[in-house]
Amino acid sequence: MASPSSPEHDSTSSTDDRRPAPATAWGPASGVGSLPGTDPAEAVRLVVGELPDLAHLPELPARGPGADMLGRSAALLVDVYVDLTPAGWRLVPRPGRDLQRAVEFLARDLDALHDVAADWTGPFKVQATGPWTLAAGLERTRGDRAVTDAGARRDIAQSLAEGLRAHVAEVAARLPGAEVVVQLDEPSLPAVLMGGLPTQSGFGKLAAVEAQVVQEELAGFLAALGSRTVVHCCAPRAPLGLLRASGADAVSFDHGLVQDLDVVGTAVDAGTHLFLGVVPGTGTGLPAPKATATRLQAWWNELGFPAEDLHRSVTLTPACGLAGATPAYARGALAHVREAAKYLLPD
Numbered sequence: 001m002a003s004p005s006s007p008e009h010d011s012t013s014s015t016d017d018r019r020p021a022p023a024t025a026w027g028p029a030s031g032v033g034s035l036p037g038t039d040p041a042e043a044v045r046l047v048v049g050e051l052p053d054l055a056h057l058p059e060l061p062a063r064g065p066g067a068d069m070l071g072r073s074a075a076l077l078v079d080v081y082v083d084l085t086p087a088g089w090r091l092v093p094r095p096g097r098d099l100q101r102a103v104e105f106l107a108r109d110l111d112a113l114h115d116v117a118a119d120w121t122g123p124f125k126v127q128a129t130g131p132w133t134l135a136a137g138l139e140r141t142r143g144d145r146a147v148t149d150a151g152a153r154r155d156i157a158q159s160l161a162e163g164l165r166a167h168v169a170e171v172a173a174r175l176p177g178a179e180v181v182v183q184l185d186e187p188s189l190p191a192v193l194m195g196g197l198p199t200q201s202g203f204g205k206l207a208a209v210e211a212q213v214v215q216e217e218l219a220g221f222l223a224a225l226g227s228r229t230v231v232h233c234c235a236p237r238a239p240l241g242l243l244r245a246s247g248a249d250a251v252s253f254d255h256g257l258v259q260d261l262d263v264v265g266t267a268v269d270a271g272t273h274l275f276l277g278v279v280p281g282t283g284t285g286l287p288a289p290k291a292t293a294t295r296l297q298a299w300w301n302e303l304g305f306p307a308e309d310l311h312r313s314v315t316l317t318p319a320c321g322l323a324g325a326t327p328a329y330a331r332g333a334l335a336h337v338r339e340a341a342k343y344l345l346p347d
Contacts, residue, residue, distance in 0.1 A: 026123060026181075026250065026273050026315045027054025028341035032232060032281075033127040033183065034059040034069075034321030035330055040112035048117050050334035054315065056125035056183070057113060057171065061323050066102030069185065070137045073129035075102035076163030080155060082138060087200075090139040091146060114174040121177035123228075128164055130184035130231065131157040131221050132192050132214060143200045147192060147209070157217065161224040168227055183230040183252065184222075189214070190237045211242055218246040230275055234320040240264065244272045253277060254319040255296075265303050268313055277319030278340065279333050286329075286336045292316075293343030311344040 030051055035043050035058045043058035061068045066075070070089045074082040082089045084098040117124075129137070135147040135156050146152040168180045191197045195208035222229050231243045232252035240258065243251045244267045251267060252275030258264065267274065278292050300310045316337040322330040 026275075027051075028311065028344070029316045029334075029337040030054040030125060030275065031056050031058075031334055031337075032234075032252070032277070032317055032319075032321045033057075033185065034061055034323035036060075036062060036323055036325055036327050038063045040109045041116055044112050044116040046331060047334070048120065050331065050338060052338075054123050054125060054181075055117070055120065056127065057109060059127060059321070059323070060105075060109075063105060065098060067105045069129050070134065071098070071102040072106065073134055073160065074099065074138070075106050076128060076167055077156070077159040078162040078166070080159040085139075087143075088139060089137065091141060091152070110170055110174060113171065117175060119177065120175045122179065123181050124171070124175055124178040125181045125183050125230070126167060126171055127183040127185060127232075128160070128167070130186035130189070130218075131160055132218065133186045133188040134160060136188040136192055136197055139200070145197065145200070145206065147197070148206060153217065157221050158224075161221055164225055165227075168225075180227060181230060182225055182227045183232055186231055186233045186243075187235045189233055189239060190235050193239060193242075194237070211239070214239075215242050215246050218243075222247045230273075232275065234277055240267060244270055249273060250275055250315070252317065255299075256319065261303055265305075268303070268305060274314045275317050276314050277317050279318050279336055281318050281320040281322050281333075282325045283329060286332055289336055289340035290343050292336070292340040296340075296344065308346045311341070311346070314344070316341045316344075 031047055033056060035046065037043060038060055040060060043060055047055040047058055059072060065071055065084050074089060081092050081095045082099055083092045083096045132147065135153045136145055138146045140146050140149065140152060146156060164182060168182060171180050172178060192209050193211055193214060195205050197206040199206060228249045230250040230252050231248040234254040236257050238253045238258060240251050240253060241263045250273035254277040279286055297307065297310065318333045318337065322333060
């Protein structure tokens with residue numbers, strides 16, 4: 001793969017004479033969250049360097065249990081505790097070593113953030129597992145998924161909302177010039193809605209949860225956060241209409257997986273910002289940034305919106321987290337979305 005600065009890579013040689021992306025309410029490009037590697041300071045330097053308008057607090061799951069998506073978010077829970085079992089994370093009555101390790105990982109990340117990016121100004125994104133995916137991934141003591149129990153879901157959602165508010169305050173204290181934006185990762189939401197989650201035995205599927213119930217509970221959760229919110233779902237059949245109706249300020253999805261232009265158009269009409277995943281989370285090469293922008297401009301034209309509105313309505317990202325990518329690919333993907341966004345500016 002060509003590096004962003006090599007002659008065969010389109011991003012540098014053909015974009016130097018273009019105007020820089022303007023500051024917008026969201027920023028022209030960002031990341032989804034996870035990165036390869038284990039060094040939090042190095043990861044923060046990468047995102048603030050490559051994503052100067054909307055960086056994010058990196059997640060580094062390669063560090064092991066507690067740095068994974070569920071364990072990291074469980075570290076935010078208030079008065080709700082988990083422990084790691086051979087089957088995964090389980091709700092328990094008191095905290096143990098596994099949860100303490102997750103809390104320590106998060107503390108190191110916040111220290112690195114302050115050391116590297118204390119002078120950051122503008123929007124800055126933090127990520128956490130959304131309440132539905134967290135409830136789908138945590139087991140109750142008797143072994144079934146917490147998502148099957150309305151009371152357990154409520155307790156997890158309330159605890160997570162309280163923990164996220166505190167987390168946002170901690171990030172804001174370290175970045176006094178930042179507006180902290182919260183991204184909720186909900187990859188399990190389509191399976192919740194369609195009855196696709198396996199039972200503990202693996203021989204059956206859990207019953208689907210009604211869309212109205214999902215929407216109402218998610219709406220209550222988003223309202224409780226007190227921050228601008230992005231809900232990310234890179235799974236097939238991402239329920240964009242439900243996410244918009246739940247009150248998310250922005251929806252984040254794999255652009256290549258969403259074919260329903262009507263639901264996208266309705267979101268844009270409603271003022272919902274779009275985080276478009278435009279390059280894969282892993283790979284060996286990337287297209288030219290201009291080619292990505294041209295594809296998006298054609299898509300926007302098909303939606304029927306004015307061309308000059310595109311750059312204000314979208315933020316470009318990789319399609320999903322970059323934890324499984326090589327360091328070179330991860331850096332290149334972040335550079336790609338930043339450079340592709342410049343081509344979306346009106347001439």
